[in-house]
Amino acid sequence: MFDADSRSSFVRAIISSFVILLALLVPPVWAAQPLPVKVVVLSMFENGEPTGDKPGELQLWLERNPDLKEMPFTMGEYSLYYSDRGLLVACLGGGIPNATASTMALGLDERFDLSNAYWLIAGIAGADPEDLSLGSAAWASAVVDGDLVYEIDAREIPDNWPYGFIPLGATEPADGSQDVSTGWTLDTISFELDRGLTEWAYQLTRTTALMDTPAMQAFRAEFEGYPLAQRPPFVTKGDTLSASTYWHGEKLNEWANDWLRVYAGESADFMTSNMEDSGTLTALHRLGRAGRVDPQRVLVLRTASNYTMPPKGRSAAWSTTADYPDGGLGALDTAQRVGQTVVDALIQGWAAYRDQLPRAEARIPVVFDTDMAIDDWSALLFLARHPRIELLAVTVSASGEAHCEPGTRNALALLDLVDPHNQVPVSCGDSYPMDGYFVFPVQWQKDMDTLSGVAITPSVREADPRHGVELLHDTIAAAKAPVTIIATGPLTNIAQWLDRYPGDSDKMDRLVVMGGALDAPGNIIVPGFTDDNPNTQAEWNIYVDALAADKVLRSDLPIELVGLDVTNHVKVTKEFAAQFKARVDNPAAQFWDEVLDANQWFIDSGEYYFWDVLAALAVVDRERFCEGDMLGLAVQHKETDQPWWPSSDKTMPSASSMGTPRRHFAAASAGVIEERDGPQNTLFCRDTDAEAAFELFMNTLTSGDAARD
The missing domain is CATH 3.90.245.10 (Ribonucleoside hydrolase-like)
Incomplete structure (x- = not known):
């Protein structure tokens, strides 16, 4: 039996516990609602300050979208930038580890409602001179990882092997017909993007006017025997290989082309090399499992700042560390210019695109x-x-x-x-x-x-x-x-x-x-x-x-x-x-x-x-x-x-x-x-x-x- 004081104390304790439980279950009316996000733009690196100096992949987005406001992002490499239009711009940091960690942190950030957001990865890349010219853009239908491999030293490659990379689960270099199904971590090697969404973005942007400069023209002219490499910049569709290793040269360019066909199918067309995208896609797919994002709403746009192999008469060693013409400004401008067209279209058409992916108009x-x-x-x-x-x-x-x-x-x-x-x-x-x-x-x-x-x-x-x-x-x-x-x-x-x-x-x-x-x-x-x-x-x-x-x-x-x-x-x-x-x-x-x-x-x-x-x-x-x-x-x-x-x-x-x-x-x-x-x-x-x-x-x-x- 409880005395009167004990009963009163017990009731107060029950009420207090109920109030605490209710506070945990029901957010107070004054708690901030997550900011609605329509489009996330992911860039990868920046030079110096975010604005006002030599641009990296972030700067042009900020300068050309002045309504973006800075927000702290302690779990990332750089601050975030948000606009009331529903645009969120992030800079992930270079390399697959940075891209993976920053994307995961952003996806879990409770300040944002990302459930219907579209994700645009827009950055510069090396380009296969068989396919692209400097300043050109390629919309990818497939992203393939190039780090999860067997590798032997180049000095020990068998004479009949074209290079020293072997698919996981295989016993010799890729030739497109191998069965690599026994390889491990295959879910993080190849990512197929929504082809309808990619086609829509390509059709929307394929006639975009692109920057061209005398320095870009002079460098392109060195690539005799590669007619597409010598053309003025253009927009096309082509797949991308992701590797934290900054690889280079004719032999590895051959590997890249073979590698994509092994993991993304015979129709895959390697055009660009990047250092982040497989990490970004890994994080987005994990976030998709948790219902935080929709990994089907991902676009990858890579633009050519340099070539993945040297012109004739130049060595791979020279070309690996050679300066980009104009510091890659043409490719940076193309990534933002082409990407902005897609961003604007998604935001302006949000009433339709919130619940349904855009598709190219019937022609x-x-x-x-x-x-x-x-x-x-x-x-x-x-x-x-x-x-x-x-x-x-x-x-x-x-x-x-x-x-x-x-x-x-x-x-x-x-x-x-x-x-x-x-x-x-x-x-x-x-x-x-x-x-x-x-x-x-x-x-x-x-x-x-x-x-x-x-x-x-x-x-x-x-x-x-x-x-x-x-x-x-x-x-x-x-x-x-x-x-x-x-x-x-x-x-x-x-x-x-x-x-x-x-x-x-x-x-x-x-x-x-x-x-x-x-x-x-x-x-x-x-x-x-x-x-x-x-x-x-x-x-x-x-x-x-x-x-x-x-x-x-x-x-x-x-x-x-x-x-x-x-x-x-x-x-x-x-x-x-x-x-x-x-x-x-x-x-x-x-x-x-x-x-x-x-x-x-x-x-x-x-x-x-x-x-x-x-x-x-x-x-x-x-x-x-x-x-x-x-x-x-x-x-x-x-x-x-x-x-x-x-x-x-x-x-x-x-x-x-x-x-x-x-x-x-x-x-x-x-x-x-x-x-x-x-x-x-x-x-x-x-x-x-x-x-x-x-x-x-x-x-x-x-x-x-x-x-x-």
Whole structure:
């Protein structure tokens, strides 16, 4: 039995214990709520002070995001920086141990709610000169550790071994076919990142204008025999090898390429070497097990500050400790500039991206059939750079202005200006029209073959060996969605394709054709070449292969005809050329600016229009750039026994592409478009938004944010 005092003491003790327990279980209302984080940017090193001096990987983030506020971080190498926008920037410290410890400490920091945060690892790296140039950026789909290995001294490597590194669980160096499943700690060796998220980031940033400097250019020039290493900086996709050891040289570069294929699969493509990322990914995956972070929301961006092997004539020993050109400033700028685009997109789209990972927008699958003339060059660059276009293939219509070999060669080189790692196949069709003998002026052909004398770096790729019609068929057959064809030269390839593969039309979405004229005057009169030609109605593409054009227009394909009636609204002027010049900020735009300079006479003549460019714009936005009527159309191609020799090529084969004797067509009416009875399958473009056309073209070929010198 308790006396009164004892009972009172007991009750007070019970109440006190309950209050203490309640305080432990329920945080007081005045306790600070964790700060919501949308994006974490992880850099790895800094030089000196965080701002105001020689930059490391942290400094540009702080200087270009002035709303970031410093927060102490006793468990890390550097302070943290937080913005009310939901951006958190950290500098982990160099090497895998620092990266692992700092990431783990950050992930456990109760001041932050990281449960939905995206993680952007953005830092500089060594680059494989087979794949990248200085200042370039590579988004990784895989991170592979390079420290967890068997290693023997280089002086004791067997003669038949390429290097002294052996995968754990193996007995000899990697060759891609080994079974390394018995190796230990495999969960910390290879990390596959979300490919959909990586693709989204790449598509968002692939045309970013990047810094280039004279020092970077001079160092790149030393890498003869490595054409991609000598290019101006670009953004691409490529995997990364992580090792605290700062390795270097040709033999170890070979090891790095082999190593990634062993641990990340045969499709892995080693491009960059780093010293932290496998540690960072290890920590994030451990934190993911505890529900602190989502390791699926990780992006890895590495930029080239140096190469992983020396140029010819230099030793690996020299190259290992050589200074980075400009102290790596180009790579530091690229890491921040490209990364910032992704950060801003994630924060601005947070309402959608909080609960669902972003994915690249569905793009329009396109085959470009082109005769590689001056306006085809700009149309090709537009299609290759526009984010809504998925360029599947390029087929050259060599019955047009450019000949087959230079046409395919130039197309490959132009594609490389946009992405040196592109795999768009390019092939050529017949060199003559289906029937008839008409050709473009010889001087035009020479100018088109040589890109108006503008120099361009040749592609390392070769033309696809398939005939253009076969490439067109194979591409459509393999496409995952209905394909749009844009044809901006004579319709030779398209007509032959319809003849050979009529079933392909079921897999087509649209055929956009630049060619023809209905009410507008023609444009085939060229002084000194077609003097006295009575035809004032035909347009060149249709005139050269009138039979092919008639076959195409009479088909059941859904066609949009971008002819002279509408292209006459988009004259290229010297004012436009000046505006474009002021916005040049990347290799593709630089090339086109030089083409405009080389063709100033053409602009001054008042006869240069955005013919093929307008057709390319219509592929992206038909409603804005192709207003017109649905018509049934046909093309005149009357046979004659009185050939028009001035615009004919007497050396053409005597047989047509159908195997019949090649005919002459009456020059007075060849290529003239007329309305016909029957299905109205052609949208004939009559009007367009000219101002929007020029603006969209400039916005696509330039970034709108010129890189700093």
